[in-house]
Amino acid sequence: NAGVMQNPRHLVRRRGQEARLRCSPMKGHSHVYWYRQLPEEGLKFMVYLQKENIIDESGMPKERFSAEFPKEGPSILRIQQVVRGDSAAYFCASSRGHGETQYFGPGTRLLVL
Amino acid sequence: KNQVEQSPQSLIILEGKNCTLQCNYTVSPFSNLRWYKQDTGRGPVSLTIMTFSENTKSNGRYTATLDADTKQSSLHITASQLSDSASYICVVTHNAGNNRKLIWGLGTSLGVNP
Numbered sequence: 001n002a003g004v005m006q007n008p009r010h011l012v013r014r015r016g017q018e019a020r021l022r023c024s025p026m027k028g029h030s031h032v033y034w035y036r037q038l039p040e041e042g043l044k045f046m047v048y049l050q051k052e053n054i055i056d057e058s059g060m061p062k063e064r065f066s067a068e069f070p071k072e073g074p075s076i077l078r079i080q081q082v083v084r085g086d087s088a089a090y091f092c093a094s095s096r097g098h099g100e101t102q103y104f105g106p107g108t109r110l111l112v113l
Numbered sequence: 114k115n116q117v118e119q120s121p122q123s124l125i126i127l128e129g130k131n132c133t134l135q136c137n138y139t140v141s142p143f144s145n146l147r148w149y150k151q152d153t154g155r156g157p158v159s160l161t162i163m164t165f166s167e168n169t170k171s172n173g174r175y176t177a178t179l180d181a182d183t184k185q186s187s188l189h190i191t192a193s194q195l196s197d198s199a200s201y202i203c204v205v206t207h208n209a210g211n212n213r214k215l216i217w218g219l220g221t222s223l224g225v226n227p
Contacts, residue, residue, distance in 0.1 A: 004156075041219070042202065042217060042218065042219035042220050043157070043202070043217050044217075045215065045217065055212070056212060056214070091156050091157075093156070098212075098213055099144060099145075099206055099213035101147070101159045101162060102159070102215075104156025104157050104158070105156055106155060106156055107155070107156055
């Protein structure tokens with residue numbers, strides 16, 4: 001049973017470009033969470049999705065950031081017009097039910113030049 | 114305000130020694146408390162989970178305790194190994210009606226030296 005998969009593992013973008021991060025949850029998990037971690041800081045919750053629905057996006061910046069979890073395929077975190085401050089590790093986690101143990105992927109490290 | 118505070122912020126110990134990490138929370142109502150281990154460059158991995166009625170939970174050399182009255186938890190690591198070097202994060206589930214929310218601590222960075 002494969003764990004949570006994220007790709008790409010590393011992503012380099014120039015300021016103003018778009019970054020698209022993908023997350024495939026564990027088999028049987030329909031709840032997906034995205035977190036951001038700046039260097040030397042803790043995890044910060046961004047958004048929680050359950051198949052095709054955004055349940056809680058209270059941690060998501062109001063502009064340039066969006067997330068989706070379509071019926072088929074991985075969850076996508078999209079960052080438009082990236083800025084240097086977006087450079088961070090973005091982790092995805094999945095769970096079988098909300099409030100249950102979250103299993104994390106290896107993260108995508110975004111570097112904005 | 115629902116918060117999770119961990120101490121110390123960082124800790125360095127010698128291989129083979131024991132250590133205890135602290136977690137204080139003000140989350141209410143509370144559902145459960147988890148300890149995660151995050152190795153450098155990797156995603157967190159769950160170590161233990163405790164509900165309101167549990168006082169202690171062990172996972173190998175890791176033992177977590179919970180005092181729901183004082184809203185304190187600790188993670189005790191016995192006979193530390195070099196591979197224990199990581200960040201240890203305390204996470205408390207806030208029971209906000211239909212929307213349970215995880216409140217994350219900032220973690221304790223543990224270094225184990227030979």
